[in-house]
Amino acid sequence: MKKTTLLILLLFSLKSIGQQSKLKITIDERIETLYSVAFFNDYFLINNHENLYKNTLKNKLNILKNHKAVQLFDSLSTKYNFSYYRTVEWILQYSNFPEFNKTKNKADDYSTVSENKQFLLEEFKDELIKFNQDTLFQKYLKAVKPLNAKIISQVQNSTTIDELPSYLEEYYGKKLNSYNLILSPLLHAGGFNSEIINENGEKEVYALLGPNGEIDFVPYFDKDFIETDLILHEFGHSFVNPLMVKYENHVESLSSKYFTKELEKNGTNQGYSEWKYIFNELLLRATTIQITRQKFGNEKAEKLLNFEKSVGFELVENIVEILKEYELNRHKYVTFDEFYPILIERMK
Template identity: 35%
Template sequence: MVCLGCECYTRLLQLLVYMIRGLIMRGKKVISFFLGTMMCFLVGCTSSNTIEVEENKTLSKDFNNINIMIDPRIELLSVIFYLSPTYNNETSSIIPEDISYKKDVEKYFKEYKDHKAVKMFELMYKEGFAYDAPPTSMLFLTNTPVLKIKENIDKDDYMYTQCMERAGGEDRFIRFIEELNKFCEESNFYDFYNKHIDYYNKILDNTIKGLKDVDYISQMEEYYGKKQNSYNIILSGMLYANNYGPRIKDTSGNFDIYSIQGSFDIEDDLPKFDDEEFFKYLVRHEFGHSFVNPVTTDNIDTVNKYENLYTPIESEMKKQAYSNWDTSLNEHIVRAVVIRMTEINDGKNEAEKYIDKERKSSFIYIDDIVNLLKDEYEPNRDKYSTFEDFYPNILKLLDDLSKK
C-alpha cells in the first residue's frame, strides 16, 4: 500500500471523477487523454511525496512494565527456520506438535522451500550465524514486509558488531535482508501475518491470564541498581524451547532489552508460555544478560587472563552452546544472580533447586559467585550502588580461583 498524502489523494479522486464524466459526455476518444493526464499526475505526486509501505504491526500488551508481544520479524524468521531442513533438524527450534498454525505455515509457504532467502540462511548458519544471532539481528530491522536496518541503531555497540561478524559481515547481512524482502513480496507474508492476528492475540491473552501479578522488573532493577529503556518479551507461534536475551542500543545510548521465548508445551492448539516458574526464571535469566554481559565486555582484557578456568568445563559448556570463556562466565554470573534473587523473593527452598541444577550442569564456579553476591554485594549496597561497581570483586574471585 502507498500513502500519497491527503492533498494528493483528494486530487486523484477529483481527476477520476472528471475522467468518468468525460467518458460519458464525449465517448471513448478521451480515454487516452485522461490516462495520460493521470500518469503525469501520479509521477508528479509520487516524486514530491515519500512512498510508504504499510508495515505489519507488532502486537503488544503491557504486563507489569513488560511489553509482551508477537513480532512479525520473528514470525518471518521462524518461517525461514521451518523451511530450512539443516537448521531445523540440528537445533530442534520448531515446535514438534502439528498445531494448526504450523500446518498453515506448511500449506502457505511450502512452495518457497527452495527460495534464495532459505538457501542463503542455510549457508550462513553453517558458517556461524546460529543460536541467538539470527533472532537478535532481526531486531535491528524495521517490520515486514520491507525490512531495512533502522536508522537509530548504534552500529558500534558490541551486540550489533557481533551479529554482523557472525553473519559474515554487514554487506552479506544486507544481501540476506534483500532476499528476505523478496521472500516477503513473492509469498505475500504481509497477508499471512495479518490473517493470523486473532491467533496471535489469543497467545498473548492466554499467557498474561496465566501469570501471577508480580513486578519482576522492579526486583531486577533493585538488584542490579540500574534501569533499562524498555523490557520486551517476544513470544513465537513456532519457536520451541529456545530462549535468547539480547539488548538493542540506539544512537541516543538507550537500551531496549528483550527475551525471545519459544514455547514449552501446547494446550488447546496454542503454544504455552504461562508456567509461572518457567516464566519468572526466564525473565530473570534472559533480561539478566543485558545487565551482566556489557560489564564483562568492558572488562574483557582482564576476564581473558583467567581463561584457564574454562579448561575443566570446556567440553560440557560447548554441549550447551557456551563455546568460549567469556560466554561461560556470563552464564555463571547470570545464574548466580537468579539464584540470589530467587532466595530473596521466593525462599531458600526454591533457590536450592536452582543451584543444584546448575551444579549438575557443570557450572562449577556457581557456589563461589553465589556466596560472593550474598556475603559482599548484598550487605554493602551503600558501597556498590550498581552491579557494575561490584564487578571488580568478581575479577578478584577469578584471580583467586585461577591460582588454585
C-alpha cells in the first residue's frame, strides 16, 4: 500500500514538473531603474499613459531629475546610439542591485556604444547604482511592489499565455533554452527581443514588453495585444534573426524588387531603415499572423494583417501566402530553417 501511494505521488510530481510553464514572467528592478532614469530624461520610448508609477516618480521623486545618471543617459541615448533594444541588452548582462556586476554577455558581436565611448557606459553604471540606492527611489520600489504583483497576476490569469512557447516551437520546428518575459510599466506599447549568454554558456532569450493602456491608473497589458502580437513576435526574433544573418546576401538580392522609397519611409516610421531589417520584420509579422491563425483563429489573424497594411507593410500579405507552402508541407520542411531559402526563392 505504501509503495502504491509513493508511486502515485511520484507520478503526480513528474506530471506537475512536465506541466511547468516554460515562460517566466517578471517585472525586473534593473529595467525599472533604467526606465525611471529614462522617464526623467523624457525618453521617447516611455509610454504616454498616465499611471501610478509615472505619477509617483513625477510628484514624489522629481528631485532625482537632476541626478547624474539622468544626464549621462541623455548623452548616451541622444549622441551614442544607446537606445531601443541596446539599453535592455546592456543592463541584462549585469547582476541585481546593489552589486550590479557584469556576469553575462551579449549574444551578438555588435558594440553597445563605440569603443571610444565605453568609459561613459562605465560611468553610467556607477551612477545607476547610486540612483537605485537613493533612499527616495528605494521607497518608490517598495511602494510599487503591490502594483507589480497585480500586473503580473493579471497577465498570468490568461489560460493560453503558458502555451505560447509551445506554439512557437511547433511552428518553427526548434526549441529555445529559455523564455523570459519582462513587463515594464513605463515602456511604450511595444517591445524588444534580447539574447544573453549566461555563466554556463547558455543562451537566455528575453522579451521586454510595455503596456498598451491603463485601468484606474494601473498599466494594463491586453491579452490579445501581448499574446497574439508582441510575445509571439518578440520571441520569434530568436528563431528568425539567425537566418537573416545566414542568408544576408540572398535577402539583400531582393531589395531591388521590393525596397521602394515608400517602403523605406514606412519602415523608418516603424523604427527600421535598412532593407534587411525591414524584411526581417515583414517576415516576423507574417509568421506571427500565421501562428495566430492556427492557434487563435482567422478573425484575430486578419486583424493583425489589416494593421500591417495600415502601416504600409502590405508586403506581409505576400509573405503570408508563401508561408502556406511551408505549413502544408511540414513533412518536407521539418523546421523553418529548411524553408527559409525556399521563401527567398519564391519572393524572387
